[in-house]
Amino acid sequence: MLEQSTPPQDPLDRVFAALSDPARRGMVERLSVGPASATELAADYTMTLSAVVQHLKVLELSGLVTSHKTGRVRTFSVEPEALGPAQRWIDDRKRAWHRDLDRLEDLLRQQSP
């Protein structure tokens, strides 16, 4: 019985959740080209700057981006290490599946050689 209630929350939860919003993915895409300020990022969207900043906060909490403030402008950059666990999880699934598939092929080969 796997107990997983809702403790401090798995980082993986936050990364996948952050990526589930197209606006947030857009911001990460924009930022993987190079750093940008909140206002610069906001220029690409119809929503309020406020909303954009809230999205950026989610991204930062997930570890996907970092930010530092100089003067009155806060600059955001991607933190690509944060994608590692997500990528690894997906790879593991694919690997597990292929293992399963190979086993099935072996079985079929045994049945009808």
Added chain:
Amino acid sequence: MLEQSTPPQDPLDRVFAALSDPARRGMVERLSVGPASATELAADYTMTLSAVVQHLKVLELSGLVTSHKTGRVRTFSVEPEALGPAQRWIDDRKRAWHRDLDRLEDLLRQQSP
């Protein structure tokens, strides 16, 4: 100005959202070992069968799993193709970032050879 409001919803949205829940990830993990029925899957969790089935519905809607019913039991299996787009998106980000990093290195090499 990228317009992305909320149309029929990008498949990528649904895949990432589906993976953002630890229970759902657990079910996919279990299923990538081999197919299982709803009740079998439910045995690993403290929540109701009803809740488990709802999670499985989300997974199925995202395309990550398929199911077919024989008699009174519905059997679920993974659909690993569905992970492709998510994996590709992540890979693209990593690639874009490395390109950026390499460019920075070139620049630094130019500055202080």
Added chain:
DNA sequence: CCAACAGTCAAGCAACCGCTTTAGTGTTTA
């Protein structure tokens, strides 16, 4: 045949999300 079984459906509910609006704080620039 009928009781246990495997799942389905719908209602209800608390918590959370994505967004806007409003009202700030500190920073620059003309």
Added chain:
DNA sequence: TAAACACTAAAGCGGTTGCTTGACTGTTGG
């Protein structure tokens, strides 16, 4: 120094999510 700028913080709101409960439909083993 005053107006424009780049955020920041908080409240509020409608919609969605993750559950539970309860009632039901079809299937199957004894």
